[in-house]
Amino acid sequence: MHHFPSSAGPEHEKFTEWAISQGVEINGVAPAQFPGQGVGIAAQRNIDVGEVIIRVPIGLMLTTKSIPSKFREKFPDNIPVQGLYAAYICCTEEFQEKFAPWRAVWPSRQDFEDTLPILWAQRLKGIKISGPSYPLLPSSISGSWNTIAKRPIKCAYTAEHQNLLPEQEKRFDKAYRVIKQVFQDIDKDTYTYYWLIVNTRSFHHIPVGTSAPEDRYDAMALCPFGDYFNHIDEGGCEVSFNDNFYTFKTSRAYEKGEEIFISYGNHSGDVLLTDYGFIPAQNKWDDLFLDDIILKDFSSKDIEALRIDRYLGNYRITSEGPCYRTEVAACMKYMTAGDWNSHILGYQPASFDQRKTNLIIAAWIRAYIHESEVALSKLTALQQDGKYRGEPQLKIIYTRWKQIIELCNGALKAVVD
Incomplete structure (x- = not known):
């Protein structure tokens, strides 16, 4: 028998009610506060294997199809999807008003500053500043070393799970440059916050009738209520989508009070820290x-x-x-x-x-x-x-x-x- 976690709080209860009113189907689960882990999805009763516990209407999600064409047309065709979503969330009253209950349960800027390397001081990140460099982050994240001199490689190749933070910063800078051309008065700190909301809370999604984009970061969508799930390296819920719903189905049985997870992907600890701001104690995919x-x-x-x-x-x-x-x-x-x-x-x-x-x-x-x-x-x-x-x-x-x-x-x- 699992100790039943405490309620996530009134703002989460209000958001749950709102989600149900918008067509989200919630079956036997609820957001809950887990000690030392934050908010996650908890079983409210004993749940069998193969049960659909959450179904989110595609029409409620933020996808490339749901961005109004008038807004989309402000930007060049090559705008990164992540940057487009962040701009829409940041710069439109339409989104902010409609999704106010959802926004109320998002992490704060301080939450991100505590956990995401992209917001850490240069001295902690290990990027060279005036004076000596302090490569404190793991080398796969920072691209920096204390004990070796990197050799410049003229032959370019796609490096897996390496230089993660510099690559992330490049993606942000590219998006911000494009957005700045349209919204010249946009506040960088505010835009950064919403870009990180998108980066940490997106799900894989390819709209029906479209082909997979070349950049995997463009195959994403925001999923109200589905973004409560925390990560596990294996044994998480089965996640799928079709024309109508984004569906979460259990892959094993759960006892009342137990936390239910999904897998964010077969990611190393360095990837999880850089993109999501946490390091799992157990990770079969670590490398x-x-x-x-x-x-x-x-x-x-x-x-x-x-x-x-x-x-x-x-x-x-x-x-x-x-x-x-x-x-x-x-x-x-x-x-x-x-x-x-x-x-x-x-x-x-x-x-x-x-x-x-x-x-x-x-x-x-x-x-x-x-x-x-x-x-x-x-x-x-x-x-x-x-x-x-x-x-x-x-x-x-x-x-x-x-x-x-x-x-x-x-x-x-x-x-x-």
């Missing part, structure tokens, strides 16, 4: 990438060979060990060009040495552990600085670096044992 550590020591010729054979970058490790791409990169460190080419074609040359490969990978992983330890020592020093003592951001960053060390130790064990 790290060793690109900057590995590529800094390769010659331009080697990097070109990796590019030609499609092995440039995205060298992933998990707590279970390294990926095949990482092994391929390690083999290049000691094989001749001919042997390496044979190896990637599936023919194992006589020079292949699993122990040697593992030792090279182990050194790369230890470099990441060293980076983590240096970052933690800087964090400890900052925590002792009266100016930053007690800030929630420091605790979040500290927790993430500890998780990174644990993941690296798991990967190290896989190649050393």
Whole structure:
């Protein structure tokens, strides 16, 4: 029997009533306050597997189809969808009046400042300012390192789960530039808040009759009441949509009082922190990438060979060990060009040495552990600085670096044992 959580509060009860009046179907669940976790969806009774617990009419959602054409036509065709939604929420009385009960339960600006790296001070983010740089955020987020010098890579490639914060800032800046051309007096802080509302609360959605956009960030919609769900790495509700409804259906049974989750996607801890402002204690999808550590020591010729054979970058490790791409990169460190080419074609040359490969990978992983330890020592020093003592951001960053060390130790064990 689960301890029944407390009510989320009167504003949430009012929003629930409003949602029902707008056609949202709510079956056996309600928003509730979970200690230490904030508001989520709780079972109000025992719920069976396969029950539809929430159905939101597509017509109530904020989608590319629901933005009035008069508003849409103010902007160029290439405006990012996320930027368009934020502008519509920020700049139209129509939205603000109709959805006032929904807006009343959204996070505050202070909530975002406490949890989202994009709003943290430059010293915490690790982006270079006057004087020394302080790369405190994990390298996958900040793109910065304390212990290595990144090598400029002339061959561009799509890096997964890396440079997350600089890429997010680019997306925001692009949207803001476009919006500023139309609404010249728009307040940047206000627009930033609504852009983050969209970024943290959107659901995957492709309107019926349209093709999937090239940019995954353009395949999104805002879903009233559905945005109460918190994230879990696996075993969350089944989420689907058709012409009429966005539907949430249980994938297992729940007891009364139990929190019900959905999965936001197979995301690493760094992605979840950057985009949503939290780090789960358990995450089967957590990973790290060793690109900057590995590529800094390769010659331009080697990097070109990796590019030609499609092995440039995205060298992933998990707590279970390294990926095949990482092994391929390690083999290049000691094989001749001919042997390496044979190896990637599936023919194992006589020079292949699993122990040697593992030792090279182990050194790369230890470099990441060293980076983590240096970052933690800087964090400890900052925590002792009266100016930053007690800030929630420091605790979040500290927790993430500890998780990174644990993941690296798991990967190290896989190649050393």
